[in-house]
Amino acid sequence: MPELPEVETIRRGLVAALCGQRILSAELRRHDFRRKAQADMEGHLSGRGLSGISRRGKYMIFHFEDGGEALLAHLGMSGRFLYFPPGAGGGDGRHDHLVLHMSGGGRAVFCDPRRFGFVELVPEEKLPTHPALAVLGMEPLSGDFTPQALLRVLKGRTSIKAALLDQGRIAGLGNIYVCEALFEAGISPFRMAGSLGKAEGDKLHAAIRAILERAIAAGGSSLRDYVHADGSVGRFQEHFSVYGRTGQPCPRCHLRRGGVVSRKVQSGRSSFFCPSCQE
Numbered sequence: 001m002p003e004l005p006e007v008e009t010i011r012r013g014l015v016a017a018l019c020g021q022r023i024l025s026a027e028l029r030r031h032d033f034r035r036k037a038q039a040d041m042e043g044h045l046s047g048r049g050l051s052g053i054s055r056r057g058k059y060m061i062f063h064f065e066d067g068g069e070a071l072l073a074h075l076g077m078s079g080r081f082l083y084f085p086p087g088a089g090g091g092d093g094r095h096d097h098l099v100l101h102m103s104g105g106g107r108a109v110f111c112d113p114r115r116f117g118f119v120e121l122v123p124e125e126k127l128p129t130h131p132a133l134a135v136l137g138m139e140p141l142s143g144d145f146t147p148q149a150l151l152r153v154l155k156g157r158t159s160i161k162a163a164l165l166d167q168g169r170i171a172g173l174g175n176i177y178v179c180e181a182l183f184e185a186g187i188s189p190f191r192m193a194g195s196l197g198k199a200e201g202d203k204l205h206a207a208i209r210a211i212l213e214r215a216i217a218a219g220g221s222s223l224r225d226y227v228h229a230d231g232s233v234g235r236f237q238e239h240f241s242v243y244g245r246t247g248q249p250c251p252r253c254h255l256r257r258g259g260v261v262s263r264k265v266q267s268g269r270s271s272f273f274c275p276s277c278q279e
């Protein structure tokens with residue numbers, strides 16, 4: 001599933017390719033996503049000038065010059081948002097559900113084989129109270145995300161792993177970046193969320209920021225379906241310390257203590273960690 005760095009990378013690619021152009025026409029080829037798309041979406045998108053694309057957690061929001069309905073998009077498990085420049089083929093496959101024909105001659109295409117994602121028109125003023133967005137917690141790259149704020153949302157007797165995956169506490173983190181951030185901070189995924197001290201909170205805060213920033217700089221992680229808006233792949237998977245590396249030497253402590261990366265299933269998800277140096 002695309003996490004914050006992947007969605008942010010796609011957003012940046014689409015902003016560069018599309019913003020300032022008008023949608024000449026829109027084709028919605030199916031409506032039956034996880035949230036049903038409006039039947040009259042095509043008419044509501046055609047002719048409008050795209051002014052910007054923002055991100056909230058793993059959601060992208062397309063904003064228009066007229067300030068009317070925005071287009072809210074979620075990529076689900078396997079969704080892609082691709083841009084095909086003028087003259088390039090593509091965008092007519094059976095999983096290409098929404099095609100935007102742009103005034104610059106290119107096409108933007110929402111493609112989602114498993115249809116866990118969705119596209120939906122939402123009036124700008126209703127975005128903050130939209131059920132998908134209203135429940136989201138802090139943005140980990142925003143100014144609100146401080147070590148103190150992190151410790152505040154990590155209260156409670158759930159595991160630190162489950163708390164960091166909870167989109168209502170922090171928006172945009174998924175399994176990959178939670179495993180990597182906990183490793184970088186030297187904190188076991190099995191610790192209780194409320195048990196972190198101030199120094200550990202500082203370390204975890206810095207690790208989350210650093211991992212996300214490095215992952216965005218690398219264009220995200222391409223494991224299965226994820227590609228950039230231009231179809232190219234991310235490279236952060238080449239820099240994983242623990243994710244998917246069961247049995248490999250721990251990059252931090254193998255030489256000193258012989259640590260080896262371990263995998264355990266925790267609330268239905270794989271946790272990758274080093275039992276020797278994550279405490």
Ligand SMILES: [Zn+2]
Pocket residue numbers: 250251252253254259260274275276277278
């Ligand atoms: Zn280790």
